Amino acid sequence: MTLRQEARAWLESALAGEFAHARGLGGPGREHEGHAVRHAWERHLGRAGWTCLGWPEEYGGRAASLEEQIAFHEEYARADAPARVGHIGEGLIGPTILEFGTRAQKDRFLPPIQRGDELWCQGYSEPEAGSDLAGVQTRAVLEEGEWVVTGQKVWTSLAHVADWCFVLCRTEPGSRRHQGLSYLLVPMRQAGVEVRPIRQLTGTSEFNEVFFDGARTAAGNVLGAPGEGWRVAMATLGYERGASTLGQQLGFQRELTKVIETARRTGALDDPLVRDGLARSWLELRIMRLNALRPDTEPTIAKLYWSRWHQRLGELAQEVLGKEGLVGELNDLQRLYLFSRADTIYAGSSEIQLNIIAERALGLPKEPRTEPR
Structure with a gap:
């Protein structure tokens, strides 16, 4: 039996029992849906060996090939399984720990991620350092065998449900x-951490502000050597924007299918401009998939491509909805937009x-920057 066949059979069985009501829960703009049952589902996946498929077997993975991982993601989407709550741990910090972590760090942090027991969030962006990540000002100092962290992070996805945060901070005055x-690994459930949800246009609060006021973590919870945070952080971004987006693209396919079905229902499919937009979306999604499969794809280009594509799909969703998109309770396509x-x-x-x-790939002159005072 191939991994695809095994996954299909297992998902059909698992989603017909106690988790039948979890089908389709979650997703962009719907992260609030059924968190408790989705976390229980994450643990169920872990016990059955369906998390972290590409990880080494010694850490609970299957050492699965990229093709096998893609097959699982495809079957997961086909089964309408709930949106994962452990994707930041599995897709971002897990691979980073595998690459840069000590044996002790791997033994401590990887098993709880694989089991679905501990959830993670990403402490990168700050009010004065978003896309310009090198401007971070959150700081940490070593005191009596612990890092003491002070500062603010913002747009921190799922911080309100996370157990741990990987925090890029300044440790050299x-x-x-x-x-x-x-690059520090910081426990979230302590007195020195405050999380404030940010209410979004969808009415939900996936994003959060996180305030560190003397938060503490063990001296050994630095990934890579102190002062090497930039190198480690860039590796994480590579995982965030690389082949791990294949699972995300399957969600995009489901959204595109729903837009097409809605266009048929509302009659918008009769408009040649709408048909052209849908055809372009279908074709560009295939291009996105092929680029993600290439080992030499530049992660920055991939991020630019999928974010613009998804935004155009949201605009197309509103167009096919017509007047429906302006009234009533928010539906899935309105949330998409x-x-x-x-x-x-x-x-x-x-x-x-x-x-x-422009600067790193094409070698063009750097844009003038004004350094902060």
């Missing part, structure tokens, strides 16, 4: 830009991505 940064407005901002704004491509 007086350092600037890429120098003097460290509202949530996708943020796509070109979070995880690096499009303007910053274009600068990076």
Whole structure:
């Protein structure tokens, strides 16, 4: 039996029992839906060996090939399984720990991620350092065998349900830009951490502000050496924007299918401009998939591509809805439109991505920058 066949059979069985009501829960703009049952589902996946498929077997994975991982994602989407709550742990910090972590760090942090027991969030953006990540000012100092963290992070996805946060912060006083940064693993459930939800256009609060006021973590909870945070942080961004987006693209396919079905129902499909837009969306999604499968795809280009594509899909969704899109309770396509407005901002704004491509990939002159005082 192939992994695809095994996954299909297992998902059909698992989603017909106690988790039958979890089908379709969650997704962009709907992260609030059924968190408790989705977390229970994450643990169920972990016990059955369906999380972290590409990880080494010693840490609960299957050492699955990229093709096998894609097959699982495809079957997961086909089964209408609930949106994952452990994707930041599995897709971002997990691979980063595998690459940079000590044996002790791997033994401590990877098993709870694989089991679905501990959830993670990403402490990168700040009010004065969003896409310009090198401007972070959150700081940490070593005191009596612990890092003491002070500062603010913002747009922190799922911080309100996270157990841990990987925090890029400044650990060398007086350092600037890429120098003097460290990558710390910080527990969220402590007195020195305050999380404030940010209410979005969708009415939900996936994003949060996080305030660190003397938050503490063990001295050994630095990934890579102190001062090497920039290198580690860039590796995480590579995982965030690389082949791991294949699962995200399957969600995009489901949204596109719903837009097409709605266009048929509302009669918008009779409009040649709408048909052209849908055909372009279908074709560009295939291009997105092929680019993600290429080992040499530049992550910055991939982020720029999918965020713009998804935003255009949201606009197309509103167009096919017509007057329906302006009244009543929010439906899935309205949420798609509202949530996708943020796509070109979070995880690096499009303007910053274009600068990076111009300067680092094409070798064009750097844009003049005004250093903060």
